[in-house]
Amino acid sequence: EVQLVESGGGLVQPGGSLRLSCAASGFTFSGYWMHWVRQVPGKGLVWVSRINSDGSSTSYADSVKGRFTISRDNAKNTLYLQMNSLRAEDTALYYCARSLSSRSSNDYWGQGTLVTVSS
């Protein structure tokens, strides 16, 4: 069974940092591209970032570019999102999701981890 389990969310002050993790199981992690998508509670989905299967290529939404870094450890079947210079508007539920390749849909999602940026 495919499972994606996010962790690392919590309360952080503006300007602070946080690292999210997404532990994958039930599939060949190194064969999939991985994404982060966020959602303010009660609002819509916003795509954040993606990384290709071997970690050599990354992309970011303009709103997080230069502040967030996506990475992966295929030996540990884990995806990461390092979030620096956090702002109140980064407050959201963060989901990880997989896709088979570039231009593929996100066929499995985790349940999300909540990040709250507040003083």
Next chain:
Amino acid sequence: DIQMTQSPSSLSASVGDRVTITCRASQSINFYLNWYQQKPGKAPNLLIYTASNLQSGVPSRFSGSGSGTDFTLTISSLQPEDFATYYCQQSYSTLYTFGQGTKLEIK
């Protein structure tokens, strides 16, 4: 970035109704359009990929069509479990983007 615009933003319908949701891209995305269903407190669930392909396990009352800039999601006969929020997503660009969502409510 490619902008995705869904309509309507909300919709009231009854069990058994046929419902159509539309999604328009700000530029051609070929057929790289996906549809998701999200229920409160749950992660999104993939329904349709590349415009018209039904994801495994999704009921056949869901269908998708379109190419280029204009796409539709149709539910042929609404069931009680279909009341949820629906999102389109373009995966043509390096930077994926979602529509703003369509909330489907019980009339």
